[in-house]
Amino acid sequence: MNHGTKRARIAALLGDPSGIGPEVMVKLLAREANRAAAEILLIADPAALASGQQIAGAPLEALRVDRLEDVRFEPGRVTLLAQDVLRGDPPALGECRAASGRAALQALDEATRAVQHGLADAIVFAPLNKHALRLGGMTHEDELRYLQERFGVRGFVCEFNITKGLWTSRVSSHVPLREVARLVTRESVGNAVAIIDGALRQSGIAVPRIAVSGLNPHAGDGGSIGSEEIEIIEPAVQELRGRGLDVRGPYSPDTIFLAARRGDFDAVVSMYHDQGQIAMKLMGFDEGVTLHGGLPVPVATCASGSAFDIAGRGVAKIGGLQAAFDLCARMAARPPASAA
Structure with a gap:
């Protein structure tokens, strides 16, 4: 190269x-x-x-x-x-x-x-x-x-979507919605965060600020609408923070893109395709980019x-x-x- x-x-x-x-x-x-x-x-x-x-x-x-x-x-x-x-x-x-x-x-x-x-x-x-x-x-x-x-x-690959300077990656991609929950693991969340962190650094951002979305409505509402946030996503985020990455979450999926659009984050990691894609395409369909990471x-x-x-x-x-x-x-x- x-x-x-x-x-x-x-x-x-x-x-x-x-x-x-x-x-x-x-x-x-x-x-x-x-x-x-x-x-x-x-x-x-x-x-x-x-x-x-x-x-x-x-x-x-x-x-x-x-x-x-x-x-x-x-x-x-x-x-x-x-x-x-x-x-x-x-x-x-x-x-x-x-x-x-x-x-x-x-x-x-x-x-x-x-x-x-x-x-x-x-x-x-x-x-x-x-x-x-x-x-x-x-x-x-x-x-x-x-x-x-x-x-x-052989390693993890992921599709990134980029609109107006905001990046997204996702834990699962082109799979039926019924399969999403089993694909959300500590390892897959960690992979989705780490791969977009590296790509953002290569694009010129020295310390990327990354937000992680929850899987369930309201990010599980403290466990009343699902336990994936407590048992899987939050522990993955804490492990990544321990490795020095600037990553936070899980955030409620229906509000995190408001903060990201405001400029609070460089990237959002979503759990499945439409969770991120709908928001990104509404923000700038004609200027959007898909980048294949990994x-x-x-x-x-x-x-x-x-x-x-x-x-x-x-x-x-x-x-x-x-x-x-x-x-x-x-x-x-x-x-x-x-x-x-």
Whole structure:
């Protein structure tokens, strides 16, 4: 990886070709400032890229190569590593298709190879569609677990969501709600706190202030609405504080984001997906970033989805994807930071 010695190398992916992914990625890469900020390896099927350029109205003068071994970079220019999944056919816009899932999955796979060959210090991908990925052959819970296997990571991984400077991690992610309670353990709470503490330090915050949410309404109300806060979450928080982390809680889930939005904390650790996601998306859906923590390099995307309903209309916004790009460029220039 580059640690400030030269510009970061970022692998850029179009996401689901049937959604807004090609459009927003083309709009992002059309900005001269982004091409100047990093060396960009665009891993894409030319048919999907052509579709995105047409919708965005912004042609890219990319340097095309057909093999990873031939990748090279020129100042201010995108390098295109061409795939051939769609076989020249334009993607079916606004529809969940196996072919689009295969193209997105193959791009993720090639991006991990680019990292392993020293050709990328970070990965930024446009919105994916999880159902299309599964139709295309993915058998994992989500793309994070897929990348975890591809990179051979055995430790804890977690999806971070970032909006307007506020970060969240979560103890459980894309699982049915009925499974959440059994996944809340002292170890899992500790992992979710420690991993976001390290990522925040790598992003430039020297001593992150972290709040931990309860699982139950009103954080259990002293044990009258559940005992997980008393038996699991609070002991985990005390153990982390003993290790020197600035972590507090558990707080009532329905009020902690008010304090966090006010600036009292840098991050909130929630117990399950919607507990944090609803609050974060209400605070800034168009600017939100999803960062995959625990992988060898920063991997990020915008918080918005594939948006099949507006695919092809040219109206998709890129604020979230720009924020993801900026974050990856910043993190790729720093060595991973360990917690206290």
